Amino acid sequence: MKGVLIVNLGSPESPTPEAVKPYLEEFLMDKRVIDLPYWLRALIVKGIILRTRPEKSAAAYQKIWWDEGSPLIVISERTVQKIKPQVEIPVALAMRYGQPSLKKGLTELYQKGVTEVLLLPMYPQYAMATTETIEVLAQELVGKYFVGMKLEFFPPFYNKQGYIDSLAAVMQQGIEGFDYDHLLFSYHGVPERHIKKTDPTKSHKKIIDGEYCCQPDTPPAEKCYRTHCFETTRLVAEKLQLNPDKYSISFQSRLGMDKWLEPFTSDRVEELAKNGVKKIAVVTPAFVADCIETLEEIEMEAGKSFKENGGEVFKMIPCLNDEEIWVNTLSDWINDWTKK
Numbered sequence: 001m002k003g004v005l006i007v008n009l010g011s012p013e014s015p016t017p018e019a020v021k022p023y024l025e026e027f028l029m030d031k032r033v034i035d036l037p038y039w040l041r042a043l044i045v046k047g048i049i050l051r052t053r054p055e056k057s058a059a060a061y062q063k064i065w066w067d068e069g070s071p072l073i074v075i076s077e078r079t080v081q082k083i084k085p086q087v088e089i090p091v092a093l094a095m096r097y098g099q100p101s102l103k104k105g106l107t108e109l110y111q112k113g114v115t116e117v118l119l120l121p122m123y124p125q126y127a128m129a130t131t132e133t134i135e136v137l138a139q140e141l142v143g144k145y146f147v148g149m150k151l152e153f154f155p156p157f158y159n160k161q162g163y164i165d166s167l168a169a170v171m172q173q174g175i176e177g178f179d180y181d182h183l184l185f186s187y188h189g190v191p192e193r194h195i196k197k198t199d200p201t202k203s204h205k206k207i208i209d210g211e212y213c214c215q216p217d218t219p220p221a222e223k224c225y226r227t228h229c230f231e232t233t234r235l236v237a238e239k240l241q242l243n244p245d246k247y248s249i250s251f252q253s254r255l256g257m258d259k260w261l262e263p264f265t266s267d268r269v270e271e272l273a274k275n276g277v278k279k280i281a282v283v284t285p286a287f288v289a290d291c292i293e294t295l296e297e298i299e300m301e302a303g304k305s306f307k308e309n310g311g312e313v314f315k316m317i318p319c320l321n322d323e324e325i326w327v328n329t330l331s332d333w334i335n336d337w338t339k340k
């Protein structure tokens with residue numbers, strides 16, 4: 001029997017430093033997130049980051065936490081509950097870090113008699129720190145605990161019609177009647193090195209701001225997070241007929257000393273405000289569910305910075321969350337796979 005495992009990143013159990021610390025440790029000790037030799041990663045994560053970050057992150061989580069729990073988890077659960085009646089096969093939810101774990105999600109499917117699993121990571125654009133780490137762990141778990149179970153990976157959907165249509169619909173709703181001066185596409189950042197590492201052809205060009213580092217639909221772009229972000233933007237801009245002078249791309253959530261993708265959202269928001277942009281709309285297409293990165297870092301912190309630097313209206317466009325159009329898209333993808 002077939003089944004689907006929907007996977008997202010995960011959150012701490014509660015918004016306290018005690019709960020954030022083990023979550024961050026599991027997350028940041030992942031060699032596909034901080035891709036340094038073990039000893040150096042351990043030194044940086046355990047010796048530096050975990051000394052101060054749990055306190056700071058817990059305070060940020062407290063600002064966005066819901067009565068039911070972490071927005072990311074609650075939204076993911078709601079989405080899965082809405083998909084279930086629209087499909088004919090078992091669907092389970094798992095998180096790469098924290099709970100419900102990947103092992104738990106696979107066990108749930110296994111106990112229902114599932115032998116063929118479609119793994120559907122909730123990341124539109126492929127990245128080593130997101131899609132790849134889920135695929136690798138799932139493969140390891142299947143080899144160890146679910147022998148005989150067949151795994152299939154849903155490809156990154158950054159350019160897939162249903163995703164673009166859903167994003168466009170939610171964006172249209174968000175900007176309806178809002179005469180913005182600028183629309184910022186803020187994607188989660190990654191270190192530049194990650195882009196080069198996932199290039200199967202190892203032929204990546206130097207990264208130059210605003211230019212494609214590889215051409216879409218060519219082998220180097222197959223797993224290029226940056227080109228996937230550019231393509232999502234191009235396709236949705238085309239669909240919404242956005243004025244090219246009124247939108248741009250930036251990358252948020254940088255951590256550590258490495259060279260990360262630029263321009264940084266924090267700099268861009270400040271610069272736009274200083275350059276006279278009064279009304280800004282921000283969309284975060286690397287996230288399908290609202291989370292600390294969209295609700296705290298962008299809506300609260302970037303919103304504050306925009307106003308402190310002369311901006312007047314900061315409009316945050318929500319993620320796809322459990323919007324009907326998105327739930328229908330996911331259900332259609334699952335139904336197509338079921339019939340295959």
Ligand SMILES: C=CC1=C(C)c2cc3[nH]c(cc4nc(cc5[nH]c(cc1n2)c(C)c5CCC(=O)O)C(CCC(=O)O)=C4C)c(C)c3C=C
Binds near residue numbers: 057188291293
């Ligand atoms: C080296 C560090 C990080 C990389 C690389 C990274 C890539 C990456 N992350 C997401 C999606 C999410 N990240 C979230 C939180 C988060 N991310 C990092 C670090 C890296 N991410 C940290 C330390 C945190 C925790 C919060 C904090 O302390 O700031 C989340 C939200 C989780 C939640 O509970 O709400 C998501 C989602 C993507 C898509 C990505 C690469 C493309």
Ligand SMILES: [Fe+2]
Binds near residue numbers: 188253
């Ligand atoms: Fe992240």
Ligand SMILES: [Fe+2]
Binds near residue numbers: 212221227
């Ligand atoms: Fe590229």
